[in-house]
Amino acid sequence: MIELDNVAYSYGGGELLSEISLKLAPGSFHFLTGPSGAGKTTLLKLCYGALMPTAGEVRLFDADVRGMERDDIALVRRRVGVVHQDCQFLDHLSVSDNIALPLMVSGQDLLREDANLKELIGWVGLKSRAEALPPELSGGERQRAALARAIIMSPDVILADEPTGNVDWEMSQRLLRLLIELNRMGKTIMIATHDLALIRAAKAHVQARVLRISNRRLQLAGADL
Amino acid sequence: MTLDIAKFTDFLAGDAQADRVVPPTGFTATLTLFSAAAMAFLAVFALALSLATGRLADRWGDELARTSTIRISAPDGQMAAQTKAALAVLQTTKGVASARALDEAEQRALLEPWFGPDLPVDTLPIPQLIEVVEEGNGYDAQGLRLRLSAEVPGAVLDDHTRWRRPLVRAASRLRLLGWVSMVLIGAATAAMITLAANAALAANAQVISVLRLVGARDDYIANAFVRRFTLRALTGAGLGMVAGVIGILLLPSAEVGGGFLTGLGFQGWHWIWPFCIPVLAAGVAFAATRAAALRTLRDMP
Numbered sequence: 001m002i003e004l005d006n007v008a009y010s011y012g013g014g015e016l017l018s019e020i021s022l023k024l025a026p027g028s029f030h031f032l033t034g035p036s037g038a039g040k041t042t043l044l045k046l047c048y049g050a051l052m053p054t055a056g057e058v059r060l061f062d063a064d065v066r067g068m069e070r071d072d073i074a075l076v077r078r079r080v081g082v083v084h085q086d087c088q089f090l091d092h093l094s095v096s097d098n099i100a101l102p103l104m105v106s107g108q109d110l111l112r113e114d115a116n117l118k119e120l121i122g123w124v125g126l127k128s129r130a131e132a133l134p135p136e137l138s139g140g141e142r143q144r145a146a147l148a149r150a151i152i153m154s155p156d157v158i159l160a161d162e163p164t165g166n167v168d169w170e171m172s173q174r175l176l177r178l179l180i181e182l183n184r185m186g187k188t189i190m191i192a193t194h195d196l197a198l199i200r201a202a203k204a205h206v207q208a209r210v211l212r213i214s215n216r217r218l219q220l221a222g223a224d225l
Numbered sequence: 226m227t228l229d230i231a232k233f234t235d236f237l238a239g240d241a242q243a244d245r246v247v248p249p250t251g252f253t254a255t256l257t258l259f260s261a262a263a264m265a266f267l268a269v270f271a272l273a274l275s276l277a278t279g280r281l282a283d284r285w286g287d288e289l290a291r292t293s294t295i296r297i298s299a300p301d302g303q304m305a306a307q308t309k310a311a312l313a314v315l316q317t318t319k320g321v322a323s324a325r326a327l328d329e330a331e332q333r334a335l336l337e338p339w340f341g342p343d344l345p346v347d348t349l350p351i352p353q354l355i356e357v358v359e360e361g362n363g364y365d366a367q368g369l370r371l372r373l374s375a376e377v378p379g380a381v382l383d384d385h386t387r388w389r390r391p392l393v394r395a396a397s398r399l400r401l402l403g404w405v406s407m408v409l410i411g412a413a414t415a416a417m418i419t420l421a422a423n424a425a426l427a428a429n430a431q432v433i434s435v436l437r438l439v440g441a442r443d444d445y446i447a448n449a450f451v452r453r454f455t456l457r458a459l460t461g462a463g464l465g466m467v468a469g470v471i472g473i474l475l476l477p478s479a480e481v482g483g484g485f486l487t488g489l490g491f492q493g494w495h496w497i498w499p500f501c502i503p504v505l506a507a508g509v510a511f512a513a514t515r516a517a518a519l520r521t522l523r524d525m526p
Contacts, residue, residue, distance in 0.1 A: 051526075
């Protein structure tokens with residue numbers, strides 16, 4: 001599905017990631033941890049074609065990312081839902097429209113998808129906020145809206161970058177439960193976080209592989225997690 | 226850039242969903258509308274100038290090409306005889322439709338702008354003028370000169386070539402100037418719309434980033450901007466064209482002034498041209514915005 005083979009990434013003359021090998025199998029659940037600045041976000045971006053590796057090979061759905069045109073990468077992004085910590089929205093559109101954005105850009109009929117959209121908005125608990133504008137949302141609501149937008153196309157993979165970074169513990173647990181539920185539906189999940197408590201909480205409910213970036217390299221985290 | 230007709234009609238039909246993804250307001254909207262209106266207004270006048278000078282060049286060319294003048298300078302006693310001889314030569318010259326000697330009143334009228342009215346033409350040594358009107362293909366000027374020099378020694382043939390050429394050349398240059406102005410107006414419109422489109426793209430960097438994140442293709446993002454700018458240019462140019470046409474219609478009529486400037490307007494099927502200006506402006510906006518958008522998107526990470 002997503003495979004990195006001996007990947008390195010350099011920026012501004014310095015190497016940020018080195019010798020990264022990773023395979024996200026269908027239905028798997030991964031945590032990616034490490035200190036701030038370790039390269040978690042960079043690694044996630046490599047996983048959905050937002051960055052190109054400077055060495056090694058990144059394969060997205062069996063295609064080498066270097067051989068992909070921009071349009072091919074756009075199609076990959078419809079199969080990979082991404083949730084950022086600073087989840088960006090189109091502030092002039094309602095929450096409902098923002099969540100439906102992937103449907104719009106892929107040319108799908110919004111009227112036909114209306115029932116699914118409403119069900120999804122209800123599932124993430126934003127029914128009463130559907131017509132609000134993004135700047136009117138709280139941090140937790142923004143994260144849930146971003147998650148809903150990431151999964152509306154029913155992607156195979158969901159990549160979440162510090163999804164609980166701006167929310168309280170209760171909200172982070174709620175988001176985690178949503179992600180675990182998605183994993184049970186067969187989605188591949190990778191969450192980048194430095195919140196070890198979140199990882200411990202998740203491991204009580206799901207079989208997750210925990211990876212740590214240390215000294216530019218990726219390693220399996222120890223039993224303490 | 227190749228233009229696929231089906232894609233272009235789809236583009237014009239629009240995608241209501243795609244139109245919503247770019248924020249609807251911004252200074253670029255007013256800028257594009259105003260620029261397109263101003264340029265269309267100027268284009269109407271450049272077009273009118275070009276078409277009017279074209280007509281002028283044709284008229285001058287036709288009028289001067291169809292007539293010639295024979296000037297007879299002879300002593301008083303021989304003037305009538307030489308005039309008669311010249312007319313006889315002209316009657317037998319192939320390509321001459323008619324020829325007549327100007328009478329005193331006509332000669333006086335020709336001199337009046339310089340010497341004023343009541344000029345005693347009969348007391349002045351003024352040459353006799355003969356107006357020659359040519360048939361369709363004209364006559365052999367060189368042959369006629371040779372015959373006149375043999376039979377009418379005081380006659381000089383002026384076939385207007387030395388007058389016609391610079392006048393026609395001047396009118397043609399003016400016509401060219403009009404078309405060059407049109408091209409420059411088009412280029413300036415493209416430049417302004419490119420600047421406005423670049424500003425809009427830069428101002429909407431976050432929108433583009435979000436659209437890319439959710440899987441939008443570059444074509445989709447570009448079209449969201451291109452359609453908006455094209456419609457603004459079409460609307461602005463339409464308003465400018467209407468204002469320009471009203472300005473042309475308000476010019477004094479040719480009958481009143483009779484000069485070149487009063488003939489600055491559209492005649493007959495030439496009225497189609499100003500209505501093409503908004504369509505051309507929309508085409509320029511389409512091409513300029515699309516090129517700017519695709520270039521910007523290509524350069525964006």
